[in-house]
Amino acid sequence: MLSKRLVSPAARSAHADPVGSLELKTLAGKAGPSVVHSFKGRVAVVTGSSRGIGLGIARELVGRGAKVCLTARNAEPLAEAVRDLGGPENAIAVAGKADDPAHQEEAVARTLEAFGRLDHLVNNTGINPVYGPVLETEEAAAAKIMAVNVLGPLAWTRRAHAAWMGEHGGSVVNVASIAGIRASLGIGMYGVSKAALIRLTTELGAELGPQGIRVNAVAPAVVKTKFAEALYEGREEKVAKAYPLGRLGVPEDIAGAVAFLLSPAADWITGQTLVVDGGVTLGGGL
Numbered sequence: 001m002l003s004k005r006l007v008s009p010a011a012r013s014a015h016a017d018p019v020g021s022l023e024l025k026t027l028a029g030k031a032g033p034s035v036v037h038s039f040k041g042r043v044a045v046v047t048g049s050s051r052g053i054g055l056g057i058a059r060e061l062v063g064r065g066a067k068v069c070l071t072a073r074n075a076e077p078l079a080e081a082v083r084d085l086g087g088p089e090n091a092i093a094v095a096g097k098a099d100d101p102a103h104q105e106e107a108v109a110r111t112l113e114a115f116g117r118l119d120h121l122v123n124n125t126g127i128n129p130v131y132g133p134v135l136e137t138e139e140a141a142a143a144k145i146m147a148v149n150v151l152g153p154l155a156w157t158r159r160a161h162a163a164w165m166g167e168h169g170g171s172v173v174n175v176a177s178i179a180g181i182r183a184s185l186g187i188g189m190y191g192v193s194k195a196a197l198i199r200l201t202t203e204l205g206a207e208l209g210p211q212g213i214r215v216n217a218v219a220p221a222v223v224k225t226k227f228a229e230a231l232y233e234g235r236e237e238k239v240a241k242a243y244p245l246g247r248l249g250v251p252e253d254i255a256g257a258v259a260f261l262l263s264p265a266a267d268w269i270t271g272q273t274l275v276v277d278g279g280v281t282l283g284g285g286l
Helices: 009-019 052-063 075-084 101-115 139-168 188-211 236-240 251-262
Strands: 022-026 033-037 043-046 067-072 091-095 120-123 170-175 213-220 273-276
Touching: 043 052, 043 101, 052 067, 052 075, 052 120, 052 251, 067 075, 067 101, 075 091, 091 101, 101 139, 120 139, 120 251, 139 170, 139 188, 139 213, 170 188, 170 251, 188 213, 213 251, 251 273
Parallel strands: 043 067, 043 120, 067 091, 120 170, 170 213, 213 273
Antiparallel strands: 022 033
């Protein structure tokens, strides 16, 4: 059962102290400085992070000073990702299935063992094993999609809460999709699961806010990753024409948004979903 311990604004600020410092960086091609929050002294678990958006998020956090625990199904790409992030001083990896309770427990326990705390959770793992109308989705496939895409983030959040955040505060970001906010023909069951994840974000934001835990989500459009290849491969230029900003997303686009929501810059934001879509939901397109 979740604790109802109240955390004052002052206490929340105390939780944020290690990450409260600011760094001034000049962005390439920009004239002025950009304020970037450091994550030095902070620790994050990022699920589904051996490649794509998840690895992009992990790279962003490590680049700002965080330690991270990476999770995914396969050990070999995880080991490569750890090397990419600078080795065990910066990152550890725990292989397993995202909806497996034993894997969740192991990842959280090993994070605390390696780094001593767990300030941030990014629920990035998602699956979409079927294509076609929702009515034609087999029940077993639909159940698996919901188990990984909705119940998985709930379970990860519950374990992070029990292990650290319930006593110390923290922040959670769920990676949803624009498929969860509008009809997405062909990937409808995936969209149903992402709509549920957005609603879960709202509920957890309300429930956990008094404990100094913020819960938000990002909803990307098509991002150029292996997961989304079928949506643009061989026709990227045509697909990108539907985007007012003229291109598809890249993992760095989502990583920056996630880092913002995890940081003190978003200290008064919870239960919200940030659409990161190149403007495509303003009109048509995927």
